[in-house]
Amino acid sequence: MKWKNPLLLLLGIGVSNVGAWVYLIALNLIILDMTGSPLALSILYILSPVAALCTNFWAGTFIDRLNTRKLMIFLDIIRGILIFILPFLDSLSLIYSIVFIINIANSIFEPTSMVYMTKLIPKTDRQRFNAIRNFINSCGFILGPSIAGFLFIIGSPNLAILLNSFALFFSAMIILFLPNVEDKKIDSLEEKVNLTLILNDGRKILSFSKTNVYVTLVYLLFTGISVFMTALDSLEAAFATEVLSLSEGTYGFLVSIAGVGIIGGSLVNTIFAKQLKINVLMGLGAFFTPIGYLFFAFSNDFLWASIGFFVLTFSLSFANTGFLTFYQNNVPVDIMGRFSSVMGILEAFFIIIFTALIGVSAELIEIRPVYTIGSLLFLLLGVIINFVIADKSNRKLYVSTSLNTD
Numbered sequence: 001m002k003w004k005n006p007l008l009l010l011l012g013i014g015v016s017n018v019g020a021w022v023y024l025i026a027l028n029l030i031i032l033d034m035t036g037s038p039l040a041l042s043i044l045y046i047l048s049p050v051a052a053l054c055t056n057f058w059a060g061t062f063i064d065r066l067n068t069r070k071l072m073i074f075l076d077i078i079r080g081i082l083i084f085i086l087p088f089l090d091s092l093s094l095i096y097s098i099v100f101i102i103n104i105a106n107s108i109f110e111p112t113s114m115v116y117m118t119k120l121i122p123k124t125d126r127q128r129f130n131a132i133r134n135f136i137n138s139c140g141f142i143l144g145p146s147i148a149g150f151l152f153i154i155g156s157p158n159l160a161i162l163l164n165s166f167a168l169f170f171s172a173m174i175i176l177f178l179p180n181v182e183d184k185k186i187d188s189l190e191e192k193v194n195l196t197l198i199l200n201d202g203r204k205i206l207s208f209s210k211t212n213v214y215v216t217l218v219y220l221l222f223t224g225i226s227v228f229m230t231a232l233d234s235l236e237a238a239f240a241t242e243v244l245s246l247s248e249g250t251y252g253f254l255v256s257i258a259g260v261g262i263i264g265g266s267l268v269n270t271i272f273a274k275q276l277k278i279n280v281l282m283g284l285g286a287f288f289t290p291i292g293y294l295f296f297a298f299s300n301d302f303l304w305a306s307i308g309f310f311v312l313t314f315s316l317s318f319a320n321t322g323f324l325t326f327y328q329n330n331v332p333v334d335i336m337g338r339f340s341s342v343m344g345i346l347e348a349f350f351i352i353i354f355t356a357l358i359g360v361s362a363e364l365i366e367i368r369p370v371y372t373i374g375s376l377l378f379l380l381l382g383v384i385i386n387f388v389i390a391d392k393s394n395r396k397l398y399v400s401t402s403l404n405t406d
Helices: 004-035 038-063 068-088 092-120 123-154 157-176 195-211 213-233 236-243 248-271 278-298 302-330 336-364 367-389 392-398
Strands: none
Touching: 004 038, 004 068, 004 092, 004 123, 004 157, 038 068, 038 092, 038 195, 038 336, 068 092, 068 157, 092 302, 092 336, 123 157, 123 248, 123 302, 195 213, 195 336, 213 278, 213 302, 213 336, 213 367, 213 392, 236 248, 236 367, 248 302, 278 302, 278 367, 278 392, 302 392, 336 367
16 A cells, blocks of 8 residues: 555644644633633533534435545534634633534544545555554644643643644645545535435434444444443543542643553554454453553552553553454445444433433442442443454454455
């Protein structure tokens, strides 16, 4: 494979990812400074899955019928403009409204970019590409907060917000230089989008799911990983500061150790991409990620907490690389946008329910037992995933052959 276009795409991913971290941290500080309320921050986090619920049932219909490259450019520009506006707003309700629209754009961009990447990258190179992508994302995990801190010193959170706006404009410019990957010229919707078309698309996804039960089951199980991680991560800061009595600075260092873990895991994935089988990556990641959470749940000091953080993020990079490659290889690219959008509805729904449940439980009981029970249930999911992917009759789905042809 010629790596010019994939590397250009990775550059765009890297820039926007760093910007996203800067934006997230800065927006948290702006909201906290305006309100002084942790509840206001919680609302900020709930806006994302709510936006997904409002978007995903129709987004896939558009994604699979539009030019994905042009749609990505459009969404980057829209997000850049909206984020540029945020620092000039002094109304909390207006900020929430703009962030909600940004989250809607995010919900459309993610499956769109996945469709584009699947078409651009030959199936034999997807595992290595996904490993490099995870590595770049993990670098953003470390660089983003560091850049945000520097910008806070020389300027303010508002300056950091503006930086992410320009990062998105830069990402749009990079995508402009990438090739079209559509099999035919797609510049507009050939079919009139209405409720009937959306329902027909839903039936098509249901038909695919019934025909490919195993692929759908694996996808849903790995969606469960995202649900558990989001819910448990919502208690992370409180666990570190209230249960372990870590200072804010020490907690920040703990987070950076998590970044080192995911960078290490991504490097291993990249170097040994040809040797590591997809099912091995998925199995190891699904089992050892909750093990890392359990280390953290039972920790009493910084050392064991940092070991837990390193183990969970190192393992997560294996799960991410394996699952993304499995997904790209076994979901037809012509329905990929609709499939991920429909599944995203379920994911968003369970994230809202489970995060709320674990938050209320921690409030009524105590943080550690709730976090520990959640981690044990997460481990049970990891064991179930390993049993499912060990099924030898479906072994062909984990090699470099797929429903997607290049």
